[in-house]
Amino acid sequence: xxxxxxxxxxxxxxxxxxxxxAQSENNAQRWGYEPHALEQLVVQALPNxxxxxxxxxxxxxxxxxHWHTSVSLKKEE
Amino acid sequence: MTEQxxxxxKRSSWxxxxxxxxxxxxxxxxxxxxxxxxxxxxxxxxxxxxxxxAISALKHDLxxxxxxxxxxxxxQRRANKYYLSDLGELALLDMPDECMEALAxxxxxxxxxxxxxxxxxxxxxxxxxxxxxxxYRQREHRAHRGTITLQMSPGVPGAVNPKVFGVVKRSIxxxxxxxxxxxxxxxxxxxxxxxxxxxxxxxxPEGHAYLDATPMEVTPPDTTPIKHAVYYRLDRMVEGxxxxxxxxxxxxxxxxxxxxxxxxxxxxxxxRRDVATFFPxxxxxxxxxxxxxxxxxxxxxxxxxxxxxRYGDACVVEExxxxxxxxxxxxxxxxxxxxxxxxPAPSRR
Numbered sequence: 001x002x003x004x005x006x007x008x009x010x011x012x013x014x015x016x017x018x019x020x021x022a023q024s025e026n027n028a029q030r031w032g033y034e035p036h037a038l039e040q041l042v043v044q045a046l047p048n049x050x051x052x053x054x055x056x057x058x059x060x061x062x063x064x065x066h067w068h069t070s071v072s073l074k075k076e077e
Numbered sequence: 078m079t080e081q082x083x084x085x086x087k088r089s090s091w092x093x094x095x096x097x098x099x100x101x102x103x104x105x106x107x108x109x110x111x112x113x114x115x116x117x118x119x120x121x122x123x124x125x126x127x128x129x130x131a132i133s134a135l136k137h138d139l140x141x142x143x144x145x146x147x148x149x150x151x152x153q154r155r156a157n158k159y160y161l162s163d164l165g166e167l168a169l170l171d172m173p174d175e176c177m178e179a180l181a182x183x184x185x186x187x188x189x190x191x192x193x194x195x196x197x198x199x200x201x202x203x204x205x206x207x208x209x210x211x212x213y214r215q216r217e218h219r220a221h222r223g224t225i226t227l228q229m230s231p232g233v234p235g236a237v238n239p240k241v242f243g244v245v246k247r248s249i250x251x252x253x254x255x256x257x258x259x260x261x262x263x264x265x266x267x268x269x270x271x272x273x274x275x276x277x278x279x280x281x282p283e284g285h286a287y288l289d290a291t292p293m294e295v296t297p298p299d300t301t302p303i304k305h306a307v308y309y310r311l312d313r314m315v316e317g318x319x320x321x322x323x324x325x326x327x328x329x330x331x332x333x334x335x336x337x338x339x340x341x342x343x344x345x346x347x348x349r350r351d352v353a354t355f356f357p358x359x360x361x362x363x364x365x366x367x368x369x370x371x372x373x374x375x376x377x378x379x380x381x382x383x384x385x386x387r388y389g390d391a392c393v394v395e396e397x398x399x400x401x402x403x404x405x406x407x408x409x410x411x412x413x414x415x416x417x418x419x420x421p422a423p424s425r426r
Binding site for chain 1: 274325326
């Protein structure tokens with residue numbers, strides 16, 4: 001039997017709502033995230049995205065997390 | 078009397094006047110307890126508001142408002158609150174006749190006890206405005222019958238449960254998903270659970286209240302188009318079932334699927350070249366034979382069908398295929414109802 005935890009369900013629902021927005025930013029800014037990496041970015045940004053009251057604020061949150069991810073990846077290299 | 082003494086008196090009566098105005102303003106917002114009234118004064122005038130015995134001073138102010146300005150203020154012991162029922166001489170709002178006509182128009186268009194004014198609080202606003210008018214204007218208003226009204230269906234206020242309305246409204250304000258049980262029209266699908274992203278409540282001219290939402294999940298699955306714009310009737314949501322989920326929505330609605338709409342209007346409705354535009358980005362091309370080809374963008378096919386049905390057989394939809402199919406079903410249903418047409422049984426292979 002496949003059991004999905006409440007936490008997973010909640011995250012999936014959040015992704016369902018925020019992924020289209022993140023995808024449009026990914027396309028507009030040419031960040032080049034593959035679907036799984038974009039999901040990871042949204043999951044990381046979710047706690048801050050909840051506090052965004054405008055589209056501009058939501059964009060800023062995503063940009064910040066994108067920048068943070070890029071810096072971390074460079075350090076690892 | 079010295080200059081200093083005169084200045085002190087002037088300042089003191091100015092403070093008294095301001096204090097009483099603050100009390101009236103607070104009571105116009107709604108009934109209030111003594112402490113709420115004192116708080117309202119203190120917020121604006123700080124320690125100058127009621128420097129000594131605040132309760133006695135408040136009672137003195139309320140008595141003065143009653144005796145000097147003829148304000149009707151009553152204390153209701155059960156609720157422990159003061160109520161303002163009439164402003165008396167403080168009814169300071171007067172307006173030109175054009176504005177009084179506008180008020181009569183709104184009053185006639187949104188009568189008490191009907192759906193839209195009840196839920197959109199239009200009556201509360203009108204009652205407040207009327208209260209601010211001086212008595213002679215109030216009498217004029219009562220005698221004046223609005224000659225222009227909006228033709229709105231009265232609807233049934235009881236049909237939308239206030240608790241359902243409140244939960245749906247809060248979910249939109251909080252930008253959170255909403256789940257509810259919905260009564261379907263279909264006899265075999267009595268109750269269906271919907272999880273939606275809610276965006277707005279609106280009232281149709283027929284008097285129904287709708288939620289404009291994007292369905293995310295339907296259990297058990299039915300014909301509801303997932304992630305398309307759907308209008309839900311609030312009176313079909315099962316009482317007690319709507320609940321706000323923790324899922325937060327983005328600040329702007331993800332644009333629902335847009336359909337390209339194209340339909341032809343017959344010469345009998347298009348000949349005068351005054352065809353109404355019902356949909357976003359409508360273009361109308363009038364043809365030499367008097368007909369018109371209309372194109373537009375729509376997000377809600379159900380709504381598009383309702384609108385275009387008003388043309389009867391003077392409108393033929395050509396695009397999108399989904400809407401053409403819906404019209405086929407409607408036409409078959411009408412033929413069944415009026416002409417005894419028998420729908421062919423699906424063929425077996």
